Amino acid sequence: xxxxxxxxxxxxxxxxxxxxxxxxxxxxxxxxxxxxxxxxxxxxxxxxxxxxxxxxxxxxxxxxxxxxxxxxxxxxxxxxxxxxxxxxxxxxxxxxxxxxxxxxxxxxxxxxxxxxxxxxxxxxxxxxxxxxxxxxxxxxxxxxxxxxxxxxxxxxxxxxxxxxxxxxxxxxxxxxxxxxxxxxxxxxxxxxxxxxxxxxxxxxxxxxxxxxxxxxxxxxxxxxxxxxxxxxxxxxxxxxxxxxxxxxxxxxxxxxxxxxxxxxxxxxxxxxxxxxxxxxxxxxxxxxxxxxxxxxxxxxxxxxxxxxxxxxxxxxxxxxxxxxxxxxxxxxxxxxxxxxxxxxxxxxx
Amino acid sequence: xxxxxxxxxxxxxxxxxxxxxxxxxxxxxxxxxxxxxxxxxxxxxxxxxxxxxxxxxxxxxxxxxxxxxxxxxxxxxxxxxxxxxxxxxxxxxxxxxxxxxxxxxxxxxxxxxxxxxxxxxxxxxxxxxxxxxxxxxxxxxxxxxxxxxxxxxxxxxxxxxxxxxxxxxxxxxxxxxxxxxxxxxxxxxxxxxxxxxxxxxxxxxxxxxxxxxxxxxxxxxxxxxxxxxxxxxxxxxxxxxxxxxxxxxxxxxxxxxxxxxxxxxxxxxxxxxxxxxxxxxxxxxxxxxxxxxxxxxxxxxxxxxxxxxxxxxxxxxxxxxxxxxxxxxxxxxxxxxxxxxxxxxxxxxxxxxxxxxxxxxxxxxxxxxxxxxxxxxxxxxxxxxxxxxxxxxxxxxxxxxxxxxxxxxxxxxxxxxxxxxxxxxxxxxxxx
Numbered sequence: 200x201x202x203x204x205x206x207x208x209x210x211x212x213x214x215x216x217x218x219x220x221x222x223x224x225x226x227x228x229x230x231x232x233x234x235x236x237x238x239x240x241x242x243x244x245x246x247x248x249x250x251x252x253x254x255x256x257x258x259x260x261x262x263x264x265x266x267x268x269x270x271x272x273x274x275x276x277x278x279x280x281x282x283x284x285x286x287x288x289x290x291x292x293x294x295x296x297x298x299x300x301x302x303x304x305x306x307x308x309x310x311x312x313x314x315x316x317x318x319x320x321x322x323x324x325x326x327x328x329x330x331x332x333x334x335x336x337x338x339x340x341x342x343x344x345x346x347x348x349x350x351x352x353x354x355x356x357x358x359x360x361x362x363x364x365x366x367x368x369x370x371x372x373x374x375x376x377x378x379x380x381x382x383x384x385x386x387x388x389x390x391x392x393x394x395x396x397x398x399x400x401x402x403x404x405x406x407x408x409x410x411x412x413x414x415x416x417x418x419x420x421x422x423x424x425x426x427x428x429x430x431x432x433x434x435x436x437x438x439x440x441x442x443x444x445x446x447x448x449x450x451x452x453x454x455x456x457x458x459x460x461x462x463x464x465x466x467x468x469x470x471x472x473x474x475x476x477x478x479x480x481x482x483x484x485x486x487x488x489x490x491x492x493x494x495x496x497x498x499x500x501x502x503x504x505x506x507x508x509x510x511x512x513x514x515x516x517x518x519x520x521x522x523x524x525x526x527x528x529x530x531x532x533x534x535x536x537x538x539x540x541x542x543x544x545x546x547x548x
Numbered sequence: 549x550x551x552x553x554x555x556x557x558x559x560x561x562x563x564x565x566x567x568x569x570x571x572x573x574x575x576x577x578x579x580x581x582x583x584x585x586x587x588x589x590x591x592x593x594x595x596x597x598x599x600x601x602x603x604x605x606x607x608x609x610x611x612x613x614x615x616x617x618x619x620x621x622x623x624x625x626x627x628x629x630x631x632x633x634x635x636x637x638x639x640x641x642x643x644x645x646x647x648x649x650x651x652x653x654x655x656x657x658x659x660x661x662x663x664x665x666x667x668x669x670x671x672x673x674x675x676x677x678x679x680x681x682x683x684x685x686x687x688x689x690x691x692x693x694x695x696x697x698x699x700x701x702x703x704x705x706x707x708x709x710x711x712x713x714x715x716x717x718x719x720x721x722x723x724x725x726x727x728x729x730x731x732x733x734x735x736x737x738x739x740x741x742x743x744x745x746x747x748x749x750x751x752x753x754x755x756x757x758x759x760x761x762x763x764x765x766x767x768x769x770x771x772x773x774x775x776x777x778x779x780x781x782x783x784x785x786x787x788x789x790x791x792x793x794x795x796x797x798x799x800x801x802x803x804x805x806x807x808x809x810x811x812x813x814x815x816x817x818x819x820x821x822x823x824x825x826x827x828x829x830x831x832x833x834x835x836x837x838x839x840x841x842x843x844x845x846x847x848x849x850x851x852x853x854x855x856x857x858x859x860x861x862x863x864x865x866x867x868x869x870x871x872x873x874x875x876x877x878x879x880x881x882x883x884x885x886x887x888x889x890x891x892x893x894x895x896x897x898x899x900x901x902x903x904x905x906x907x908x909x910x911x912x913x914x915x916x917x918x919x920x921x922x923x924x925x926x927x928x929x930x931x932x933x934x935x936x937x938x939x940x941x942x943x944x945x946x947x948x949x950x951x952x953x954x955x956x957x958x959x960x961x962x963x964x965x966x967x968x969x970x971x972x973x974x975x976x977x978x979x980x
Contacts, residue, residue, distance in 0.1 A: 300841050307842060311682050311726070312665065314844050336936055338843035434723030438683040542824040542956050 230404040236466035237407050238390075238397055244288040244462045245387040251281035252383035255347075256376040263373055266364035274372075275351050279447060281379065282344045286451045287458025290414025293406050294397065295389035303339040304382055308441045309421070314340045315349050316356075322371060323361050329370040334378050342382075345441075346375045352444040404470075408538050411463045415525040418455055422448070423518055426501065427511075437502040446500035449517075453494040456521075460487045467532075476535050483532065486524045493517045583894060584886035586966075589873070590815030592885035594804045596875045597647050598795035600866075603640035603878045605788040611637045611735070612781040619774040622759035631739050635855055638732065640878055642862030646870050649825035650818035653794060653803045659731075660719055661787055664849060666728035668737045670721075671776070673767050675744060682726035692718065692729065693772045700727075710775040712783035730780055733850070738777045740852035746845060747935035749927075751854035817968045819888060823867045824959040827910075831863050832952035840945045845931040856930035857914075857921035860948070864914045867955075868907040888962065896965050903962060906955035913948040920944055 258277040262270035285305050296302050307315070318340045322329060334341055349356060350363060350372045361368050397403050420430065421439075426448070428435035440448035464487060471480035497517060504510035533539075582588075614633035618626040641662070648654045667681040667688040668674055674689075681688035686701035696708040700722040707714060718729040728734055741754025757766040759774050794803040807815055835849050849856045869875045873887025893900040921929045933941030 303841055312680055312844070313683050314680075314842055317680050338841060338936060340842045340844065432720055432723045432725060436684055436723070542828045542960060 230401055230470075231398055233466040233470050234398050234403055234407070236469070237463070238394055240462040240465060241288060241291055242387065242390055244284070244291075244458060245383070245390050248281070248284040248288060249380075249383035249387040251277075251284040252376075252380035255281040256373075256380035259347075259372050259376040263364055263369035266369075271351070271363065275445070278344070278347055278351055278376075279445065279450075281383075282348070282442065282445070282447065283451065283454040285344060286454035288462065289455055290410050290459055290463065292410045292413060293403070294393050295386055298389070300339055301382055301386060304342040305379065306344050306441070307340045307342075308345065309439065310340065310345065311438070315345045316353070319346065319349055319356070319371070323367050329367060329374055331374050331377060334371075334374040342375065342378050344379065347372060347379065348442065348444050350375070354444075405538055407463070408467070408533070408536065411459055411467070412529045412533060412538070414455065414459060415521075415528055418452060419518070419521050419525045422452055422455075423514070423521060426505065427514055427518065428505075429518070435505040437505055440501055443501065446502070448501045449504075450494075450498045452517075452521075453491065453498065456487065456490050456524075460491070471532060471535070474536065476532070479527070479532055479535065483524070483527050486520070486527055490517070490520045490524050493520060584890035586812035586816050586891065588886040589888060589891055590812050590819070591808060592873050592887065593815065593819050593870065594795055594797070594807060595885060596869055596873065596883055597644065598792065598797070598804070599875055599877055599883045600640055600644040600647070600869075601788060601792045601795055604637065604644060605785065605792050607633070607637035607640055607878060608781075608784050608788050612785050615735070615739075615777050615781045618756075619759060619778055622756050622761075624756055627739070627756040627759075631853070634732070634735060634739055635853070635858070636878075638850070638855060638858060639862055641732065642859050643866035643869060643875070645830075645863050646822045646826050646866035648822065649830070650821040651803070651807075654791070657787070657791060659725075659728075660716060661731040661784065662733070663719070663725065663728040663731055664733050665726060665851070666733050666737070667724070667726040668742065668852075670718075670727050670729060671734060671737060672773065674742055679742070682724055685722065685724040685726050687722045687724060687727040690721075693769050693776055710772065710779045712779045712786065715776070715779055715783060730783055732784070733852070734780050735777070735784065736850060736852045736855075738773065738780070743845075743851050743854065743931070745931075747843075747932055749929075749932065751929075752852040813968060816888070816891075816966055817963070819870050820959055820963045820966075820968065823870050824956050824963075826863060827867050827952045827959065828956040831860060832949045832956075835860060835863075836945055836949050839930075840934045840942060840949075843934055843936045845934065848931050848934070851931070854921075854929040854931060857918045860930070861911075861914045861918045864910050864948075864952070868911060871903065871907055888966075892962050892965055899958065899961055899965055903955065903958040906951065906958055910948070910951040910955055913944075913951040917944050917948055 255274075255277040258274050262274045289302070289306070292302065318337065322333070322337065322341065327333060340346065350368055356362060363369060363372065422441060424430045426435065426437055426440040437443045437448070442448045442451050464484065468480040468484060471477070471483070493513075493516065497513060501514075504514050611630070611633040614626070614630040618630045644654075645658075645662070648658055665682075667685055669679055669681060669689040669691060670687045671691070672693045673691060679689075687698075690698040690700055692698055692707050692710070696706070698705050698707055703722070705718075705721075707718070715729045715734075719727065721727045721729070737752070739754065740752030741758075743750070743752045745751070755766050757764055757770075759770050759777075760766065761770065765771075793799070796802060797804065799805055807818075838844065839848055845851060849859045871888050873885050873889065875883040877883060889900055889904060892903065917930070917933070920933075921927055928938075928941055928944075930945075932938065933945050935941065
């Protein structure tokens with residue numbers, strides 16, 4: 200069990216990399232153009248996350264002020280949109296998102312011991328008022344999308360006494376969605392502030408490519424192969440996927456691929472083409488579309504597909520498409536560009 | 549060139565060198581012979597692994613004896629002795645974890661010995677309202693000790709005879725990794741019991757009468773609990789015997805012979821991959837960062853005994869052992885020989901000095917964690933360090949995490965220095 204959302208800034212990410220070395224030889228001005236584009240494309244994604252986070256927070260506030268079944272549905276929808284906005288930029292594992300474990304604050308995952316439920320129960324039973332400060336000091340399992348998802352979607356919770364719109368549960372929902380909104384806004388602001396660092400350092404070209412590589416690896420291995428029972432003990436289990444409570448595991452994968460296509464691929468294609476690999480760039484672009492062609496058909500709950508062999512075939516074809524994409528980017532392109540995979544947080548068991 | 553010292557040869561070697569301390573460092577012939585080569589470094593790595601597993605076996609046998617005594621004569625003194633034997637057995641074993649990553653044969657085997665976290669309700673009684681188990685685990689409350697037949701996910705199993713084979717087969721029953729029926733943590737649970745103190749001081753408080761005969765028996769099924777403890781400690785010993793044999797020199801059909809027959813680059817890569825993976829992803833990440841950032845004592849490694857600080861400390865020691873080629877055995881003797889450090893120093897003494905200093909810094913940060921946890925005044929074990937709002941504890945844990953992260957960067961550089969570009973786990977697992 201390893202929590203892949205965690206990334207450490209390794210000393211090696213500031214070591215001399217092949218791409219950096221190559222540009223050092225023929226003046227500095229080469230890779231900065233790619234980073235300009237990446238910076239702008241990621242900023243668009245972060246701003247979308249900030250906007251959707253705000254919308255979620257406002258929607259939760261109006262729901263808790265005047266609760267109704269429709270309001271609950273609207274709040275779930277707002278949660279989903281904000282969560283998918285996060286999925287689009289989830290691959291970025293360096294820069295401001297590393298500060299204060301923001302990535303974990305947005306999404307603590309995997310959570311095999313159901314820490315989210317345990318923390319919710321603890322906070323709701325406690326006498327102390329639920330405030331933004333309380334949420335800030337309660338650890339990452341409390342602070343992000345999975346906690347809001349638990350309050351909005353968990354079936355056992357929804358049938359219990361503390362189900363929304365109960366007072367303390369609403370207070371927790373408000374505080375958590377506020378925390379998400381604030382984090383989204385600060386992340387977008389800090390990314391803007393990070394611009395000169397990012398553009399000024401050639402190593403970030405490598406770092407950005409490695410973040411996409413890691414994002415694809417996590418997608419293929421942890422988010423898809425593991426719940427499909429293709430790894431580890433061979434057991435199919437939706438609980439190994441993220442967002443199983445909202446049944447959005449697959450939609451979230453689609454969003455992550457879409458996000459890579461929007462925020463990573465444009466500059467990456469240009470880089471490959473400039474390095475005399477236009478065919479490979481074209482193949483990768485096509486493979487992104489192959490993966491995305493599985494959607495929106497696969498914007499549906501994962502559990503029934505795991506339980507049924509015909510449904511499972513849909514997962515298999517998605518898996519094959521993603522494997523091919525990962526192989527093109529992580530093996531072929533990375534080798535062409537001399538980008539070496541270093542240790543990351545997924546090493547371990 | 550073989551410099552693994554058994555106590556018998558040690559006396560001679562000590563006489564021939566400085567005589568400082570109780571152990572020797574290098575054998576006279578090795579000290580001034582040819583510079584280290586990748587081949588000699590890999591061979592010595594196998595020596596260190598062999599010595600480590602031998603020590604794990606020696607201490608596991610002592611644990612087995614101590615638990616046998618506890619089962620036949622359940623007194624407070626025998627319970628205390630069994631717990632002390634368990635704690636002693638962890639010291640060498642945790643130093644061998646660095647061999648897991650990169651050596652598939654170890655990784656495939658170790659689940660039966662050291663899997664965690666475990667849903668202890670599979671094994672014995674638990675307090676229901678303070679027991680959070682793995683999502684979807686059908687075996688989480690099976691209670692093998694409490695019944696002669698258990699049902700996991702619709703499958704009924706006869707568990708009347710608690711033999712080592714039966715327990716081994718029950719591992720990961722129902723497909724859940726949290727169903728850990730065997731190994732150190734199962735034994736830990738059988739000795740300490742559930743830690744119900746959360747972030748507060750105190751570890752598990754299993755009464756020794758859980759093993760008492762007749763009317764004195766507490767919590768029921770004391771005879772079956774004793775049988776379980778007997779079988780699970782026997783299994784630990786036989787599992788370790790198997791692994792010792794895999795690393796033993798002079799055999800033509802064990803893992804060591806495969807390792808030595810393969811390209812030396814592969815062996816060196818396994819060494820560095822094991823160091824980096826344990827350092828970053830596993831120890832700094834999974835075992836410390838997750839527990840700290842989520843304030844989750846469920847993610848604590850040795851949660852029943854509150855021995856987590858030692859698990860971490862000796863994991864770190866194992867990483868340093870692989871780099872320096874030095875391993876301090878449980879009898880106090882030192883295994884020493886050609887090392888990665890020697891290899892790196894041949895072409896980049898600065899990097900070697902930096903990495904050695906970083907390994908020292910990690911050990912000092914982990915040492916601070918250990919000292920704080922074992923302090924005679926206001927001890928702060930790991931589960932208290934990670935409590936919400938404990939700034940002092942968080943800073944101790946963070947210090948250790950940062951030190952491990954830093955050394956991992958240099959481990960990557962060492963790999964490049966030695967001409968090993970890809971440390972990808974995919975390459976590491978496939979060769980054997």
